[in-house]
Amino acid sequence: MAESEKFRPGSLVLAYHGPLVYEAKVLKFHEKGKQFVETGDGKSEPLNLNRIPKFLSESDAYFLHYKGWSSKWDEWVSTERILELNDDNLGLSRELRNARKTAIERLDHSKKDDEGKSTVEKKRRRNDSSDDKDIVSSQSSADTPRSNGPGRKRTKQESRSSYDIMISLRPQLKCLLVDDWEFMTKDHKLVDLEKCTPVKKILDSFYAYKTSTSKMDALDITREAMDGLAIFFDESLSLSLLYRFERLQYSDLLEKDPNVRPSEVYGLEHLLRLLVILPAQISTTTMDAVSINVLMAEVKELLEYIDDNLDGFVGSYMNASPAYDRLAGGQ
Incomplete structure (x- = not known):
């Protein structure tokens, strides 16, 4: 990123937090290699007075306050999580929110249909054997262009035709995602990475399954x-x-391992987080309609395979230690 493209303290931006994008204000900025942190109005403070996460120590980092949020959520983030505050990126933010809202609304309908089930089934909602599929839909429209990155605006000539990109989620996968959200935001639990079936293994398992049902091409x-x-x-x-x-x-x-590949450590819960926002993500790329349709067809089959074999892939959560809880809250 060029010097002129760096966001300075006081700048209003958009930033990823979990799977969604929110408005935020840059409170501080640390430039890689500097021993001070910019605080605005030409002022700065020593680097050692700031608790910048170790994984951000070798890159530019921004300390953000999310608009309308308590200051306890203020945090240091990487450059990659920040988007310029413009109409393109506001469109992306709305699209991600609408996709999540649709998923929750459809889940509410599913819960009403399940009111006659046992308390245990309601709590975990993972024994549902229904073959009905619920749709989470995210639309990409030429009327709402989106940015390909910070400061990048797509012209009308670059905008492609409107596509309806849909992800099919069966009830128990949607419920797993909602449980995941509750564990993270309400219970402050962590996915036990040591007990995960890695994403790479899940994808390879799906490919192995396809070898018995598909032609070589x-x-x-x-x-x-x-x-x-x-x-x-x-x-x-x-x-x-x-x-x-x-x-x-x-x-x-x-x-522990700076070269670690997340797909070889993280498991199903994080894979589902990706797949549910995939339509909005790929709508910002230059992929053509044919490539998108092919990819989404594969994702649809992958999700059906995961749902049919969920017991072999679902991970577990663990309570964070008091020390972790204290340190994580200060990041």
């Missing part, structure tokens, strides 16, 4: 799609797939 498409998802997962994890409470866990992971 179709397998080539599946292999390419799964490899692409693994790469996209690795690139997206720190950007948009982690809740604030998980970032210390990720920082500790990088400290």
